[in-house]
Each structure stands twice: as C-alpha cells, then as structure tokens.
Amino acid sequence: MKNDKPKYRQIIDAAIVVIAENGYHQAQVSKIAKQAGVADGTIYLYFKNKEDILISVFSDKMSVFTESLQYIIKTESSSADKLCRMIENHFTVLASDAHLAVVTQLELRQSNKVLRQKINAILKDYLKLLDEILIEGMVKGEFHATMDVRLARSMVFGTIDETITTWVMNEQRYSLTELAPKVQTLILRGLQAT
Amino acid sequence: MKNDKPKYRQIIDAAIVVIAENGYHQAQVSKIAKQAGVADGTIYLYFKNKEDILISVFSDKMSVFTESLQYIIKTESSSADKLCRMIENHFTVLASDAHLAVVTQLELRQSNKVLRQKINAILKDYLKLLDEILIEGMVKGEFHATMDVRLARSMVFGTIDETITTWVMNEQRYSLTELAPKVQTLILRGLQAT
Amino acid sequence: MKNDKPKYRQIIDAAIVVIAENGYHQAQVSKIAKQAGVADGTIYLYFKNKEDILISVFSDKMSVFTESLQYIIKTESSSADKLCRMIENHFTVLASDAHLAVVTQLELRQSNKVLRQKINAILKDYLKLLDEILIEGMVKGEFHATMDVRLARSMVFGTIDETITTWVMNEQRYSLTELAPKVQTLILRGLQAT
Amino acid sequence: MKNDKPKYRQIIDAAIVVIAENGYHQAQVSKIAKQAGVADGTIYLYFKNKEDILISVFSDKMSVFTESLQYIIKTESSSADKLCRMIENHFTVLASDAHLAVVTQLELRQSNKVLRQKINAILKDYLKLLDEILIEGMVKGEFHATMDVRLARSMVFGTIDETITTWVMNEQRYSLTELAPKVQTLILRGLQAT
DNA sequence: GATGAATGAGTATTCATTCAT
DNA sequence: TATGAATGAATACTCATTCAT
Numbered sequence: 028m029k030n031d032k033p034k035y036r037q038i039i040d041a042a043i044v045v046i047a048e049n050g051y052h053q054a055q056v057s058k059i060a061k062q063a064g065v066a067d068g069t070i071y072l073y074f075k076n077k078e079d080i081l082i083s084v085f086s087d088k089m090s091v092f093t094e095s096l097q098y099i100i101k102t103e104s105s106s107a108d109k110l111c112r113m114i115e116n117h118f119t120v121l122a123s124d125a126h127l128a129v130v131t132q133l134e135l136r137q138s139n140k141v142l143r144q145k146i147n148a149i150l151k152d153y154l155k156l157l158d159e160i161l162i163e164g165m166v167k168g169e170f171h172a173t174m175d176v177r178l179a180r181s182m183v184f185g186t187i188d189e190t191i192t193t194w195v196m197n198e199q200r201y202s203l204t205e206l207a208p209k210v211q212t213l214i215l216r217g218l219q220a221t
Numbered sequence: 222m223k224n225d226k227p228k229y230r231q232i233i234d235a236a237i238v239v240i241a242e243n244g245y246h247q248a249q250v251s252k253i254a255k256q257a258g259v260a261d262g263t264i265y266l267y268f269k270n271k272e273d274i275l276i277s278v279f280s281d282k283m284s285v286f287t288e289s290l291q292y293i294i295k296t297e298s299s300s301a302d303k304l305c306r307m308i309e310n311h312f313t314v315l316a317s318d319a320h321l322a323v324v325t326q327l328e329l330r331q332s333n334k335v336l337r338q339k340i341n342a343i344l345k346d347y348l349k350l351l352d353e354i355l356i357e358g359m360v361k362g363e364f365h366a367t368m369d370v371r372l373a374r375s376m377v378f379g380t381i382d383e384t385i386t387t388w389v390m391n392e393q394r395y396s397l398t399e400l401a402p403k404v405q406t407l408i409l410r411g412l413q414a415t
Numbered sequence: 416m417k418n419d420k421p422k423y424r425q426i427i428d429a430a431i432v433v434i435a436e437n438g439y440h441q442a443q444v445s446k447i448a449k450q451a452g453v454a455d456g457t458i459y460l461y462f463k464n465k466e467d468i469l470i471s472v473f474s475d476k477m478s479v480f481t482e483s484l485q486y487i488i489k490t491e492s493s494s495a496d497k498l499c500r501m502i503e504n505h506f507t508v509l510a511s512d513a514h515l516a517v518v519t520q521l522e523l524r525q526s527n528k529v530l531r532q533k534i535n536a537i538l539k540d541y542l543k544l545l546d547e548i549l550i551e552g553m554v555k556g557e558f559h560a561t562m563d564v565r566l567a568r569s570m571v572f573g574t575i576d577e578t579i580t581t582w583v584m585n586e587q588r589y590s591l592t593e594l595a596p597k598v599q600t601l602i603l604r605g606l607q608a609t
Numbered sequence: 610m611k612n613d614k615p616k617y618r619q620i621i622d623a624a625i626v627v628i629a630e631n632g633y634h635q636a637q638v639s640k641i642a643k644q645a646g647v648a649d650g651t652i653y654l655y656f657k658n659k660e661d662i663l664i665s666v667f668s669d670k671m672s673v674f675t676e677s678l679q680y681i682i683k684t685e686s687s688s689a690d691k692l693c694r695m696i697e698n699h700f701t702v703l704a705s706d707a708h709l710a711v712v713t714q715l716e717l718r719q720s721n722k723v724l725r726q727k728i729n730a731i732l733k734d735y736l737k738l739l740d741e742i743l744i745e746g747m748v749k750g751e752f753h754a755t756m757d758v759r760l761a762r763s764m765v766f767g768t769i770d771e772t773i774t775t776w777v778m779n780e781q782r783y784s785l786t787e788l789a790p791k792v793q794t795l796i797l798r799g800l801q802a803t
Numbered sequence: 804g805a806t807g808a809a810t811g812a813g814t815a816t817t818c819a820t821t822c823a824t
Numbered sequence: 825t826a827t828g829a830a831t832g833a834a835t836a837c838t839c840a841t842t843c844a845t
Contacts, residue, residue, distance in 0.1 A: 034808095050334055056836060068811045068838075077836065133271070137331045139246055171410075175403050178384060182407050185383025186376040192373055196341065209369045213376050216365075217411030250819060251828095260827045262821080271819060438722055445817060445832095456817075465815065497722075525719045527634055533834045535778070563791050566772060570795050572773025574764040581763055584729065584826095597757050601764050605799030628834060639807095648806045650842080660839060 037063045047126035051134040106164030111211045120204040132195045170218045231257045241320035245328040251327045300358030311335045316397040326389045425451045435514035439522040494552030499599045510591040520583045613616030619645045629708035631743045633716040704785040714777045
C-alpha cells in the first residue's frame with residue numbers, strides 16, 4: 028500500500044509519474060502532492076524546493092544504475108563482459124520502467140542550466156565507472172591501447188543514450204532489450220584490439 | 222519568398238545570439254526583437270509564434286549540414302570516406318560558430334516535447350542521408366552486411382552528438398576539429414567489415 | 416473621466432482607494448489593477464513592483480504637504496504664523512480626503528521595515544522644513560532660544576500625528592479642522608518665548 | 610491563574626525577543642516556540658492564537674506602566690509633578706529594555722487594524738490616568754482651565770511617543786533619559802496656566 | 804499536559820501575443 | 825509594413841493552526 032511507504036519515497040515516485048504523464052513544464056508541485064496523496068505544504072517538509080525534488084528523483088534513480096554497475100565491475104572478469112553487462116543493465120532498467128525512461132531521456136533535459144549542471148554532476152559518478160572499465164580494458168590489452176578514453180566514453184554513452192532516446196521518441200513501440208546484443212557488438216567492434 | 226527578406230534573417234540571427242547568451246528560458250521574444258532592431262510586433266509579421274522562430278533557427282542551420290552532406294555524398298567515392306567527411310564537416314561547422322554550438326547542443330534541447338519532435342523531424346533529413354551512406358556501405362561490402370542500420374545510425378550520430386555536447390559543456394576549451402580523426406577511427410572500427 | 420488620466424495616476428489613485436477600503440494586507444495588486452481599470456500586467460509597465468506602488472503613493476501625496484509648506488514658509492512672515500498655517504494645512508488636506516487619511520495614518524504603517532524606512536526618508540523632507548521654521552523662530556526670538564530643536568520637532572509632529580490618528584481611529588466622527596486652533600495654541604504655548 | 614505558570618511567561622518573553630530580533634513579520638509562531646523552548650503546539654495550550662500572544666505581550670508590559678503611574682498619582686501632590694514623573698518613568702522603563710522599546714515603538718505597529726484596535730483598548734487604561742492628571746490640574750488651576758483635554762492628552766502622549774520612536778529609529782544611540790527634563794519643560798509650557 | 808507532523812489557503816509577477824494607430 | 829502599449833493566465837511557497845499520539 029502506497030501510504031506505507033515513507034513520505035519521501037511517496038513524493039519521489041509521484042514526481043516521476045506526474046512528470047512522465049504531464050511533461051516537465053506541466054509538473055506543478057500541487058500535482059505532485061496530489062499524486063503522492065499529501066498536502067502541498069508537506070512536500071516542503073521533505074524537500075527544500077521544487078528543484079530539490081527533481082534532483083532527488085534523478086539522484087535516487089541514478090544510484091540504481093551506479094550500484095548495479097559497481098556490482099557488475101566486481102563480478103565480471105573481462106572488460107568486454109563488464110561493458111556488455113553494463114549496456115544490458117542500462118537497457119533493462121529503463122525498459123522495465125516506462126515512466127522513468129520518459130523522465131530521464133526527455134523531460135528532465137528541459138530543465139534550466141543550473142539544474143542540468145546538478146544532474147550532470149550526478150551522472151559523472153556513473154561515467155567514472157565507465158571510464159574505469161575502459162582504462163582497465165586498455166591496460167589488459169582488451170581494448171586499443173592508444174584510444175582516447177574521453178572519446179571512447181562519449182561513443183559508449185552517446186550510442187546507448189541515442190538508442191534509448193530514439194526508442195522513447197518512438198513511444199517504446201519495439202523491444203529495447205532485444206537491441207542490446209547488437210549495440211554491444213557495434214560498440215565492442217569499435218573498442219576491441221584486433 | 223519570406224526567407225529572402227532581410228528582416229527574416231535579422232530575426233533568425235538575433236535569436237541565435239540571444240539564446241546563446243541568455244539561455245533558452247531567458248530568450249524572450251522582446252529580447253530577440255531588441256537584438257534584431259525591430260519592434261516586438263514585427264516579429265509576428267515574419268513568424269507565426271515563438272516556436273516558429275526556434276524551428277526556423279534550427280531548420281535554417283540544419284540545411285547547411287544537409288547541403289554539405291549532399292555534396293559530400295556526391296563527390297566522395299567510398300562509404301568510409303563519406304562518413305569521415307561527414308564527421309569532419311559536422312565538427313568544423315560547429316567549431317567555427319560558438320553561438321550555434323551552444324544553441325543546438327544545449328539550449329534548444331530544453332524545449333518542450335512538441336518542439337523537440339518538430340526539431341527531430343527536421344533532423345530526419347540529415348539522418349536519412351546518413352542512412353544512405355550506411356546502406357550503401359553495407360551493399361558495397363565496406364560495412365558489416367548484417368548490422369542494424371537504425372542502431373548503426375544511433376551509434377554514429379550518438380557518438381558525434383555526445384562528443385560535441387561534452388566539448389560545449391567544457392566551454393569549448395579544447396580543439397574539437399582535432400578530435401575528428403579519432404572519432405572517425407572509433408566509429409569506422411565499429412562498422413567496417415573485417 | 417477616469418480613463419483620461421494617465422495610467423500612472425489612475426493606478427496611484429486606485430491604490431489609495433483599495434488600501435483604504437480593504438486594509439494594507441488585503442490590497443492585492445490584482446485588486447488595485449481592477450480598481451484602476453487596467454490589467455494586472457499593466458501595473459508593471461508603470462511600477463517596478465508592489466512596493467514601488469506604495470512608495471509612490473506616499474511620495475506623491477507627501478509632496479502636496481511639502482509644496483504647500485514651502486509656499487507657507489515663503490508667504491508668512493512670523494514663525495508662529497508659519498507654524499499655525501502648517502498645522503492648519505496638514506489638518507485640512509487630510510480632513511478633505513478620508514481615504515488618504517486612513518492610508519497614511521493607519522495602513523501604510525503596517526508595511527515592513529524596508530518600506531517604512533523609505534517612507535521615513537520621504538517624510539524627512541517635510542520635517543526639515545519644520546526644523547527651518549523652528550530654528551528661524553529661535554533666531555528671531557519668537558521661540559525659546561535654548562530649546563532642543565529635535566525635541567521641539569517631535570512635539571510638533573507628534574502632537575499633530577497623534578491628534579490625526581486619534582481622529583481616524585474614531586472613524587473621523589468629529590471635525591478635524593475645528594481642532595486646529597486649539598492645537599496651534601497648545602503647541603505655541605510650549606514653544607513661544609514669554 | 611494562568612499567569613503563574615512558568616511556560617506562559619517563557620512564551621511572552623520569547624515573543625519579545627523574537628519580535629525585536631526578527632521583526633514583526635518574521636516572528637513566526639514556530640520561532641517563538643523554539644525560543645521559548647517548547648513545541649509549536651504547546652503555544653496553543655496557553656494562547657488562543659498568534660494575535661493573543663501579541664496582545665498579551667503588550668498587555669503584560671503595559672501594566673508595568675499603568676501600575677507605576679497609579680503609584681505616581683498617589684504619591685505626588687502637584688499635577689505638574691505627576692506629569693513630570695510620568696514622563697520620566699515612561700522614558701526610564703523603555704530606556705532600560707532595548708527589546709521592549711523596539712517591539713512597542715516599531716514592530717507592534719505593523720500589526721493589522723484589528724490588532725491595533727485591541728492594543729489601543731489596552732493603552733486606554735494608561736491614557737485615562739493621564740486624563741485624570743490633566744483634569745485635576747485644570748480643576749486645581751495648575752493647567753489652563755479652558756484647554757481641550759483630549760487634545761492635551763494627544764499632545765502629551767504624542768510628544769512622548771514621537772520622541773521615543775525617533776530615539777529607537779536612531780538605534781538608541783543617545784541617552785533617552787537625559788531628554789526627559791527638556792520634554793517636561795516643553796509639555797508643561799504648553800499646559801500650565803500662566 | 805506536551806508534542807510536532809501535517810495541513811492548505813492565498814498572491815506577486817512574467818511574457819507571448821494582439822491590435823489600434 | 826511597422827509599432828509598442830496593453831493584456832491576463834498561470835504557479836511555487838509560507839506559516840498559523842490542528843490533532844493523533
């Protein structure tokens with residue numbers, strides 16, 4: 028039952044639903060409060076302001092990706108496998124939560140510069156783990172020893188992000204997870220030492 | 222034709238400057254009018270509404286990319302060369318116009334879903350030409366015959382886009398054009414038949 | 416006809432009516448706009464913000480007092496006469512404008528510290544003229560040569576202000592102007608050299 | 610009797626401190642509760658509502674003035690002496706409690722019309738004693754037999770009040786008590802029969 | 804008595820667009 | 825064509841008060 032959840036979580040979850048269904052600019056605080064089943068003022072007992080809700084939404088969900096990735100890095104042995112599992116995980120999480128996918132790929136990007144910078148700071152933790160995998164792969168000889176890590180990271184993340192955004196823009200009409208193996212192949216071909 | 226009228230151009234150019242310098246959400250119609258040296262009302266003699274200005278900005282600039290790419294497709298012979306020249310051209314154009322880079326990579330993405338869908342429709346012409354190159358490469362045996370064109374397109378465009386966005390977010394502090402060869406290598410490795 | 420007045424004046428006059436009839440804290444911008452017969456947004460073409468309206472109201476009306484007093488100082492010869500005419504004028508102006516009296520004596524005093532400081536700065540011009548009269552009277556031997564000007568000013572202004580406030584609090588049920596001669600006598604007795 | 614309970618006093622004293630330090634409009638109930646060391650809800654066990662706190666503050670402190678004045682009336686013999694001792698007492702009490710002076714002279718005056726009317730009702734007890742002195746002085750021939758008592762009261766109280774307010778507005782930078790003799794002289798000159 | 808989490812009404816201000824001149 | 829004064833809808837946040845514990 029929803030009311031059993033702590034209010035903080037109720038509000039975060041409500042925000043995702045409201046943003047996904049109404050769009051970023053139509054996600055008024057009062058709408059989020061109503062969806063969460065609390066009074067408008069209650070929001071401000073748990074969040075400093077509206078921006079704080081949005082950052083918390085992103086931070087909260089991003090930590091799922093980051094924690095999974097940390098686990099993957101620990102448990103897989105080859106760098107290529109780590110990368111493959113990362114892509115697969117990224118796709119799986121978003122494919123299983125349509126609301127979240129819309130929010131992260133489309134709506135949250137409409138935020139202003141300040142908020143976007145805070146979102147990017149949170150994203151950085153995830154990208155650092157990606158860098159770890161890439162560097163390890165280069166050191167171990169799995170990936171091209173001379174490649175530019177920053178560019179490789181842009182390729183991996185850019186490809187993943189563009190693939191998912193395209194899927195969301197097409198209203199999630201096809202299976203995202205089925206694309207994972209092909210994306211893995213495309214990316215690995217670009218990175219792996221021959 | 223309305224594009225020929227000087228005020229139309231004045232307003233388009235003013236919009237880019239105003240958006241780049243103030244950000245998407247601070248680019249009021251009155252500011253654009255002032256920058257263009259016309260009255261607020263005059264804007265509406267040349268554009269249906271504010272959204273129309275923004276779409277026109279994107280459309281106007283995108284046509285530069287599309288025309289260059291059409292020329293490249295015509296003049297280069299191998300698919301790999303076409304792809305390389307496309308990447309190089311994309312980087313060169315944005316590297317030479319700091320305002321335009323900020324507007325297309327950061328500011329215009331803050332627009333709402335409707336506007337972004339219209340922007341994507343314009344982008345589609347450019348991506349269709351990219352598809353042409355990829356398909357031709359597959360047919361000619363230059364690229365993997367079995368790859369998914371839609372994904373390959375996402376990889377190429379996603380990598381280019383993420384690389385440029387990262388550069389803009391880093392306040393264009395390093396040379397973008399010098400990255401072109403490495404990006405070309407990364408992408409071609411992923412696509413080329415071995 | 417009201418609409419013949421410039422909008423600035425329409426809004427100032429409307430503000431006085433709305434504040435007098437609804438009280439300071441119930442004088443919403445939208446109410447003032449409605450009373451003035453303009454749209455809410457029009458207010459902001461003529462005033463920076465709500466505080467600016469209130470300051471302008473006070474400043475605008477205070478200048479009536481100040482200008483009259485300057486004229487009185489010029490035309491009367493004895494200091495005692497100047498003081499008498501000042502008191503009489505102060506009473507007459509407020510007695511003739513019930514709304515204004517309520518606004519200056521009761522409502523505007525509910526404003527916050529910042530606004531009250533700005534109001535006091537405006538009031539200072541008026542009190543300086545009072546000081547002039549008092550000092551001149553002392554120099555000419557009309558008033559006690561040894562009295563403390565600051566205190567004398569407090570007595571004159573405090574007596575006037577308290578008398579008027581009491582009258583307003585009693586809902587202006589008796590004639591304020593008829594009190595003038597008695598107030599003049601009381602004050603002059605305190606000041607005049609024997 | 611509720612006044613005997615320590616929390617009642619704690620809250621009254623806390624209110625004065627909070628209002629003096631934060632200003633009337635920033636003196637939230639929760640701030641007063643915190644300063645008093647009680648929970649927000651506890652306030653409502655001792656006071657009907659916020660207005661009740663403020664009235665109680667004023668009433669509580671005003672009784673000090675009223676009781677002193679009653680003692681003065683009893684112990685002094687001449688009306689002039691009573692008036693002098695009243696002025697002196699009024700100045701002394703406020704000069705010795707900076708917080709109280711700020712609260713009564715500046716902050717509490719920002720309250721709305723209803724609250725100010727209640728404050729005036731409390732003040733009336735004090736002003737009635739002043740009236741007693743004035744009337745007695747007229748009967749005994751010390752003061753002008755024909756003067757208007759209501760106006761004389763406005764002069765006495767208005768002068769005292771304006772003098773103290775000016776002193777508070779000047780951040781209590783000079784000695785208020787040293788002004789007492791001069792104020793006494795000014796006022797007595799206005800009232801005394803010659 | 805004492806607590807403090809929860810409530811929800813209320814408002815200044817911006818800016819895209821219009822239209823009389 | 826060109827102007828720019830006027831419009832008016834739309835929204836985050838505060839804080840006095842309550843009431844279940």
